[in-house]
Amino acid sequence: MGLFILRRLGVMILTALCLTFVVFFLTNLYPNLEKLAKTQGNMRMSDEQVSSWLDNRGYTQPLPRKYAEWLGLAPGFTGVNSEGEATGRCLRPGVDPAKAPTFCGILQGDWGYSTVFKEPVTTIIGIRLGLTAKLMFWVMVLMVPSALLVGVLAGMREGSRTDRTLSTASIATTATPEYVSGVIFIALLASSRFGLSPILADAGLIEGKTLFKGTATSAMESANFENFFLPVLTIALYGMGYIARMTRASMAEVMTAQYIRTARLKGVSFRNIVMQHALRNALIAPFTVIMLQLPWLLNGVVIVETLFNYKGFGWTLVQAAGNNDIELLLGVSVVSVFVVLITQLLSDIGYVFLNPRIRIS
Amino acid sequence: MEPLTWFGAYAGFFGTFLAVFATMAVIAGLCAALLSLTGSSPRGSFSLFNGIAVLTLLVVGIGYIYNALSPALSGGMELAVLGKILLGLAALGVFAAMLSVFMNTFFDDPAATMGWFFGLALKLIGVTVLLWLGYTLLFAGSGFRDQLAAMDPSAVPTGEDLAQQERIAVMQGRGILASIVMRFMPVWIAIAVLFAVSIRYKRKLGLYGKLFDNAIGMFGFALVMFWVFTAAFNGFFDMIATHAPLDQASGMKNKVPGTPLRGAELAEYPYYLLGGDNLARDVFSRMVTGSVIVIMIAPLATLFAFMVGITLGLPAGYFSGPALRKGSLGMVATAVVFALATLAAGLGGGISNFLMLGVILAVLFVLMFRASLDTVLSFLANLILAFPVILLFYLLVTPEIVETGLPQYMAIVLFIFPIVFSGVLISSRFQTDPKKNRFWLTVVLVPLAIIYAVTISAPDTQINLFGPLDFFNPAPGVLVVFVSVVFVNSPTVFRIVRGLALDIHSRDYVAAAQTRGEGPWYIMLWEILPNARGPLIVDFCLRIGYTTILLGTLGFFGLGLPPESPDWGSTINEGRKLLSIYAHPALPPAFALLTLVLGLNLLADGLREESLKD
Numbered sequence: 001m002g003l004f005i006l007r008r009l010g011v012m013i014l015t016a017l018c019l020t021f022v023v024f025f026l027t028n029l030y031p032n033l034e035k036l037a038k039t040q041g042n043m044r045m046s047d048e049q050v051s052s053w054l055d056n057r058g059y060t061q062p063l064p065r066k067y068a069e070w071l072g073l074a075p076g077f078t079g080v081n082s083e084g085e086a087t088g089r090c091l092r093p094g095v096d097p098a099k100a101p102t103f104c105g106i107l108q109g110d111w112g113y114s115t116v117f118k119e120p121v122t123t124i125i126g127i128r129l130g131l132t133a134k135l136m137f138w139v140m141v142l143m144v145p146s147a148l149l150v151g152v153l154a155g156m157r158e159g160s161r162t163d164r165t166l167s168t169a170s171i172a173t174t175a176t177p178e179y180v181s182g183v184i185f186i187a188l189l190a191s192s193r194f195g196l197s198p199i200l201a202d203a204g205l206i207e208g209k210t211l212f213k214g215t216a217t218s219a220m221e222s223a224n225f226e227n228f229f230l231p232v233l234t235i236a237l238y239g240m241g242y243i244a245r246m247t248r249a250s251m252a253e254v255m256t257a258q259y260i261r262t263a264r265l266k267g268v269s270f271r272n273i274v275m276q277h278a279l280r281n282a283l284i285a286p287f288t289v290i291m292l293q294l295p296w297l298l299n300g301v302v303i304v305e306t307l308f309n310y311k312g313f314g315w316t317l318v319q320a321a322g323n324n325d326i327e328l329l330l331g332v333s334v335v336s337v338f339v340v341l342i343t344q345l346l347s348d349i350g351y352v353f354l355n356p357r358i359r360i361s
Numbered sequence: 362m363e364p365l366t367w368f369g370a371y372a373g374f375f376g377t378f379l380a381v382f383a384t385m386a387v388i389a390g391l392c393a394a395l396l397s398l399t400g401s402s403p404r405g406s407f408s409l410f411n412g413i414a415v416l417t418l419l420v421v422g423i424g425y426i427y428n429a430l431s432p433a434l435s436g437g438m439e440l441a442v443l444g445k446i447l448l449g450l451a452a453l454g455v456f457a458a459m460l461s462v463f464m465n466t467f468f469d470d471p472a473a474t475m476g477w478f479f480g481l482a483l484k485l486i487g488v489t490v491l492l493w494l495g496y497t498l499l500f501a502g503s504g505f506r507d508q509l510a511a512m513d514p515s516a517v518p519t520g521e522d523l524a525q526q527e528r529i530a531v532m533q534g535r536g537i538l539a540s541i542v543m544r545f546m547p548v549w550i551a552i553a554v555l556f557a558v559s560i561r562y563k564r565k566l567g568l569y570g571k572l573f574d575n576a577i578g579m580f581g582f583a584l585v586m587f588w589v590f591t592a593a594f595n596g597f598f599d600m601i602a603t604h605a606p607l608d609q610a611s612g613m614k615n616k617v618p619g620t621p622l623r624g625a626e627l628a629e630y631p632y633y634l635l636g637g638d639n640l641a642r643d644v645f646s647r648m649v650t651g652s653v654i655v656i657m658i659a660p661l662a663t664l665f666a667f668m669v670g671i672t673l674g675l676p677a678g679y680f681s682g683p684a685l686r687k688g689s690l691g692m693v694a695t696a697v698v699f700a701l702a703t704l705a706a707g708l709g710g711g712i713s714n715f716l717m718l719g720v721i722l723a724v725l726f727v728l729m730f731r732a733s734l735d736t737v738l739s740f741l742a743n744l745i746l747a748f749p750v751i752l753l754f755y756l757l758v759t760p761e762i763v764e765t766g767l768p769q770y771m772a773i774v775l776f777i778f779p780i781v782f783s784g785v786l787i788s789s790r791f792q793t794d795p796k797k798n799r800f801w802l803t804v805v806l807v808p809l810a811i812i813y814a815v816t817i818s819a820p821d822t823q824i825n826l827f828g829p830l831d832f833f834n835p836a837p838g839v840l841v842v843f844v845s846v847v848f849v850n851s852p853t854v855f856r857i858v859r860g861l862a863l864d865i866h867s868r869d870y871v872a873a874a875q876t877r878g879e880g881p882w883y884i885m886l887w888e889i890l891p892n893a894r895g896p897l898i899v900d901f902c903l904r905i906g907y908t909t910i911l912l913g914t915l916g917f918f919g920l921g922l923p924p925e926s927p928d929w930g931s932t933i934n935e936g937r938k939l940l941s942i943y944a945h946p947a948l949p950p951a952f953a954l955l956t957l958v959l960g961l962n963l964l965a966d967g968l969r970e971e972s973l974k975d
Contacts, residue, residue: 026757026767029765030765032759034761175962179914183940183951186940186944193943195944295747317752318751333752336749336752337747
């Protein structure tokens, strides 16, 4: 087991290195750097000005060297700009150039400086990740129990009308991407001129103009049912169908097992069979699915945060990628890649621990 | 001109019936649900219902106390509301208990009785809707002649004016929904013919025929074919859409569904059926035209992803042992490909790129003598899979990256797989018959190679092989979108095919083929692949749906296709900006995408069920 985890960790670090290198390569292509120079410096810069701007800041060094600097294996670039001021990778506004460290890469804990938000990357990612964690927590709270309930109800009598209805419903939720369900929810529940809200407002059942809020910006400070339910529901719904289907399949399989039949023949009531004999065994498989769902939800988080203007991690990804904020984008990709890899590792380990058949062999 | 109403002139008459049946359905459904929860025997095992009730009461009670303790806390529900919920629950409980007792004295199985009533109400609703639709379509505008007859003869319009007025009168009678149904008439006819023929001959049609034994699969297939036919009729014959997708009409900005087109000419469709968007374009026509883009790209991109996945996945699952052996043909081929790639990188990006790629590929080359093909390819696939899809899109599809020609380079690599696949497929089949082999290879590979070369090269880009002779160029952005979607989908397909190949590898018929002395590629493509077709067909359907979702995601972030493109993702993106004020431009494309993906998912489900039956 220890060796297995160690090997997985090794592969994980190799994967992370490869992926960050790919991101690094793509963000450092010349047209991207040119755009960066023009947005940071001056929109009307000539080609020579652009190349000298990039030269001064070390962007024109060979790619492996720049990557090593970012990692913290090579000393950070230092140079002088056209006005004779010192420039460099490790310099921060308001810090004496002489006191700046020589190495400043992620190995030194320095993730760089965002050119869009004008803040250290670590600070931004910390705050944004916290906000997204809040969103994800509520998504999990809503998604996991309801998905398991739907799956168990559908799977306990395979082929019944309940099963068919619930299965079709879960297929429908997996067929509804977040940008579709989010748009439908906003239009039906959070529009002051369309859908349910005007009817309810006319009848005096709701105080405000709309039932829910169409943006979740205010949820960043104080989340409540009104401004946070729709984004949470939107993400949860898309992930729910898949977990429910897995639970259903696993439940249906368990229900045909020998020991269930034995219990039935002994006269145990159906309810007791489901609650005491089937449920626990049926919930092993969905565990892995739920774990593997986490990185998949990241996609939904990006869409929903953009749609509802909730300034979390996904929103930051879009901002960083849209403005070619190289170091922020690299930070974001490191975090998201690690989230993916760690959940894969955890689900593998968890599966081994939960399933005695694998644990013993 | 009056704006169109949703249901047309005959809504009132049928609406009354509909309201009655809907009320019946709601009551019967609620009663059935309550009765089945409370249990049907007279002793009434209330436990499940009680459990839910107690749990809800607990939650409400805790909320009540929480609110009472901290009245200043924001976001808490008002006490009055909680009280209402409590009262409602209590009333529901009492009602359920009374209903249970009451019904038990009359029926053996009250829940089933109520369920029957519920089903009956649903059927009646369906019949009413059909009757309304038929009546509206047949008789709309029938009053127009009477109206004319009653008019002063000198005021009666003539010629084209008369035709136009009659057309408008008919549309007024139909309303928006029936007009849309009418607009899709070619699609309905095509679906009806297809289904009639398929059901008639379903016993002779294999797996496709068996699909028609499965209600859900049939429904999914109908949804899919609806959009396929819509795209076909719109793309080839310019039917169905009422206006051009980019036409702007004055005064139609953000207008609600059914608004008449101001100053419509005689040849023009006089209404915007689903309203106008924020640039005064017709939402309905844009939705219909958008289906052409989606139906063209999604299945083809999925097919390409499958070619890539199959070509790489089969050998990964079939060959064990090191990927390369000293002096083998594979070693030479790999070395040549790697050297060429390094050289190309050097020519394109200078000495540092040359060295970098050279080192990476050299390490990979050496590794391939130790590790199996499976390990190397699986690592690469996992690498792509670990990337968040949206980040990948942002990195590949932005205009700056497109300018560098990177998507085209990726197209060079990815588009070669269909050629390799068909080449290997043919040559492994006709290995013993060189004459046939040469013939088929020429017939298939030469056109494919020409299409390949013409597709990847485009004027005014990094790769421009033919200049003015280049006869095929995809619309701007399409190639980029296509490549990135194929790239994202291939690793998953690779994993599935690899798993299937690993599984089938140990079957007897594979061993038999090996004993016969068949080559490895023959076994992979003509023994393993046909036997893996069941799961692959199902996954193909699912994956088209997923590709549609990915295309929508690209459009939603405004990546790839130009912003005025009518594809569904871009239209949703346009519409969402004013969503809380004008909901109508964003909803039709959203529902269109939803129905297509839902159809594909249901179709896959039906196929899976039917293929498992034998």
